[in-house]
Amino acid sequence: AQSVTQLGSHVSVSEGALVLLRCNYSSSVPPYLFWYVQYPNQGLQLLLKYTSAATLVKGINGFEAEFKKSETSFHLTKPSAHMSDAAEYFCAVSPSSNDYKLSFGAGTTVTVRA
């Protein structure tokens, strides 16, 4: 079964600093990987997704993620944090393009210090 593990339930960064959120996946086949963001009292917004077309994926709001098969990782980064990045971030996986069942990580809450 597909699964993802997010390392660190809380991350605190200073405004302007690098944001790095870690996600490792377990999959016996090339997975489809996603990052979502959830702002307080809202649903999930898709940041980016990996579909094997390119290992470096650029998303919205300046976020990007790199797929590393050797490390089974799909870490999310943003070079310079903004106060508006304070939210909860979820990594998710589905086993194929034909499978619409996402398995989510536990989430990482990001706080941004002024």
Add this chain to the structure above:
Amino acid sequence: KAGVTQTPRYLIKTRGQQVTLSCSPISGHRSVSWYQQTPGQGLQFLFEYFSETQRNKGNFPGRFSGRQFSNSRSEMNVSTLELGDSALYLCASSPGQTGSHSGNTIYFGEGSWLTVV
């Protein structure tokens, strides 16, 4: 293009009652999925519908059910509510085309907050 719309946004029910939540997917999307989000269990997949057929199901008791209509709108129902059913219920839609890289790009609605008292 309108996003995924869920109604109602907030509701309070009493133990033992039933509840029906509604979801209108993005126009043209044929796949609709439902997820439950709780602080303790996180985000868990309930079921997915495509062309009015349940295509995938998570590990939830039979009290949780759903359906999809010919216009792709979906409803989920929870019968005999328990306190533990208090959660944010998220609906998600996707184009649903098989074999397409865009097919399983999944978009979520704002959710329906259910409180069981």
